Amino acid sequence: MSLYHETAEFLTAPTNVGGSLKSRIFSKKDLKSQPAQIYALAIESCKWSSVLKEVIEKADILRLERKLTPVLSVLLVHDLLLAKRGVALPAIHGLRSSVERHKGRLQSEFTKARLKRKLSSVEALKAHIEAGLENSADTSEAPYPRWVRINTLKTAIEDQLETTFAGYERATTIDAVRQRGSKRVFIDGSIPNLVAISPTSDLSKSDAYKSGAIIFQDKASCFPAYLLDPLPEDGDVIDTCSAPGNKTTHIAAILLSHNSEPEDCKxxxxxxxxxxxxxxxxxxxxxxxxxxxxxxxxxxxxFLKTDPEAPTFKRVGALLLDPSCSGSGIIGRDDMPELHLPVLKQKANADSSKNFRKGKVTKASEPTEQTRKRKREEPEEPLDVLVDDDGMVTAVDTEDELKARLTALSKFQLELLLHSFKFPSARKITYSTCSIYAEENENVVKQALDSAIAEERGWRILKRNDQIRGMREWPNRGSLEACDGNTVLAESCIRANKGDEHGTMGFFLAGFVRDLKAPENIEAQFLRDEKGHLVRDLMGFPIKAGSEDEEPTTDDVTETKIPEEKIVEDQDEWGGFDDEQSIPNHEINADKKLPEKSKKQEVDRASKHSHSAVRNRQDLASKKKKKRKN
Ligand SMILES: C[S@@+](CC[C@H](N)C(=O)[O-])C[C@H]1O[C@@H](n2cnc3c(N)ncnc32)[C@H](O)[C@@H]1O
Structure with a gap:
């Protein structure tokens, strides 16, 4: 297999299996080409792909060379136009000829692409690409920001602002960070411990990223754990569909933020x-x-095979359900470089986002038997491209196909949700998708609420007024039409729209609650107001009874976030790791004791509860490293 086929294979494989592109290439044993060569070709081609896409589409070579797939065309045209030695294949090789016979046309389109960018030389274009100033998928004025969750299990936002973001200017609006080349940091107002930076700011080599202190996670993807807000009184939590773990680790950070001492967290x-x-x-x-x-x-x-009645789950009071979906809201992924693929028809320009998945190489535009048989004049672009979390890529050509796919997905999503309803101590559930389709969102919610199990167990929607502040105040709500005109239901649902002014991916979220006594043996630990509602600090965290924060200012006290009915008196939520690091299975064990606190931590404890949790977690991490060395 040629260097080009091997590279194309890595770029078209599901991106969500087996770590970053680098680790996948370097860990593969039976490669014919040098891994470093494959990696360099993949990275360079991705870097240039928005320009190459334009050049290939304008030169129209996919139509003329039917054996050339979009990804192969990007790789070959990259080498033809940019590699010192040209295409690394024998002169008579079919693939080499398939691009070389169009060299004149490709070069002329390449020149036009450069002039369009007002760059006077190829060197200037190279500098432009190297500076990360090219991203044709975004509207040029406001590219999609990079959201960074500060992992309070390892650090604190104040510490990160002083270190990782030391040279960054503080931005007061999200728009201010949506400029290529800007070095600004925006602290999000809805989700605690979340910041946004310019997409051209690369933190993937920073210590903070490598150590897990910061996690690249879209703002909308932080909604579910934040809305679930698992409190000590909620007992154990199930993350039903966890990988890669963004929400699992977010839940963990929230759990510890509610405990002044990590060792108290049961x-x-x-x-x-x-x-x-x-x-x-x-x-x-x-x-x-x-x-x-x-x-x-x-x-x-x-998860569907779990027995909700099993003793292991008897203390489970909260579940987060983020199942596989069509992925239609996804804008980008962090474990893969961006790759822009050319499509056969210029018509694709009408909606470039449709075929764009950062790091998700879809086969949508690959010529199929069907498309080959079509007459040239007919549109060849698929209606949509669905990429589920299992890496399954489905190019959908007709409304009926799309409907059938969405029906199958929603059936599975509903099944998972109804299974979650069965956990005997469960009192709160969040259901989320990164889909833009009502079929997977409002429709699933409606069917779940209408189900026999919901009625039998008393599950109802978590209304907007009862949601945690950041979610209650979030402006984008569910589709009224999809909710059959039910305003309360539509308002209860939360949406994030791909490509709007908030700079998030497309996302959907709904919460479910029911009246139930808290799981046994969990004591009340939080301050409540005269109505029995939890009193929260500015960041939305409940304030512990007896803590220094106990006397909040009027501004600190927020109204109920938890439905009144469920309050029981006197009872009481990347791809950010080093590719080279591997962790033995046995080191991950939930039964491990959390660390004793150090003297330094005693001092830190005087500050916010979240801080002391952070310090203790850092201590835990360093103890483990020492242990591993021994
Ligand atoms: C949308 S992804 C989850 C993303 C994750 N919550 C995060 O934020 O990092 C869905 C995941 O659910 C897994 N999954 C699908 N069906 C499942 C099931 N029945 N039980 C457990 N996991 C499942 C898929 O393999 C996939 O990894």
Whole structure:
């Protein structure tokens, strides 16, 4: 197999299995080409792909060369136009000829692409690409920002602002960071410990990223754990569909933020992941983020096969359900470089986002038997491209195909949600997808609410007024039409729209609650107001009874976030790790004791509860490293 085919294979493989592109290439044993050569070709081609896409589409070579797939065309045209030695194949090789016979046309389109960018020379264009100033998928005015969650299991936002973001200017609006080349940091107002930076700011080599102190996670992807807000009174938590672990580790951070001392935290997160390959990624992320002590992994286990009545789950009061979906809201992924693929028809320019998945190489535009048979004049672009979390790529050509796919997905999503309803001590559930389709979102919610199990167990929607502040104040709500005109239901649902002014991916979220006594043996620890509602600090965290924060200012006290009915008196939530690091399975064990606090931590304890949790977690991490060395 040629260098080009091998590279194309890595770029078209599901991106969500087996870590970053680099680790996948370098860990593969039976490669014919040098891994370093494959890696360099992949990275360079991705870097240039928005320009190459334009050049290939304008030169129209996919139509003329039917054996050339979009990804191969990018790789070959990259080498033809940019590599010193040209295409690394024998002169008579079919693939080499397939681009070389169009060299004149390709070069002329390349020149036009450069002039369009007002760059006077190829050197200037190279500098432009190297500076990361090229991203044709984004509207040029406001590229999609990079969201960074500060992992409070390992650090604190104040510490990160002083270190990782030391040279950054503070931005007061999200727009201010949506400029290529800007060095600004925006602190999000809805989700605690979340910041946004310019997409051209590369933190993937920073210590903070490598150590798991910061996690690249879209703002909308932080909504579920934040809305779930698992409190001590909620007992254990299940993350039903966990890999790669962004939400699992977010839940862990929230759990510890509610405990002034990590060793007091008796709660555990059961993290289910059906796919074994993805379960390995989850395991690494959980370790890297420092949430291993709180997480019981269930690798390769299907959540649907769990017995809700099993003793292990008797204390489970909260579940987070983020199942595989069409992925139609996804804008980008962090474990793969961006790759822009050319499509056969210029018509694709009408909606470039449709075929764009950062790091998700879709086969949508690959010529199929069907498309080959079509007459040239007919549109060849698929209606949509669905990429689910199992890496399954489905090019959907007709409305009927799309409908059939969405029906199958929503059936599975509903099944998972109804299974979650069965856990005897469960009192709160969040359901989320990164889909833009009502079929997977509002429709699933409606069917779940209408189900016999919901009625039998008393599950109802978590209304907007009862949601945690950041979610209650979030402006984008569910589709009124999809909710059959039910305003309360539509308002209860939360949406994030791909490409709008908030700079998030497309996302959907709904919460479910029911009246139930808290799981036994969990004491009330939080301050409540005269109505029995939890009193929260500015960041939305409940204030512990007897803590220094006990006397909040009027501004600190927020109204109820938890439905009144469920309050029981006197009872009481990347790809950010080093590619080279591998963590043995046995080191991840939820039963591990959390660390004793150090003297330094005693001092830190005088400050915010979240801080002392952070310090203790850092201590835990360093103890583990020492242990591993021995
Ligand atoms: C949308 S992804 C989850 C993303 C994850 N929550 C995060 O934020 O990092 C869905 C995951 O659910 C897994 N999955 C699908 N069906 C499952 C099932 N029945 N039981 C457990 N995991 C499942 C898929 O393999 C996939 O990794």
């Amino acid at each position: 709660q555990r997160i059961h993290a289910f992941e059906k796919n074994k390959g993805r379960a390995e990624t989850l395991e690494k992320m959980v370790y890297q983020a420092g949430s291993d002590g709180l997480t019981k992994l269930h690798p390769g286990q299907d």
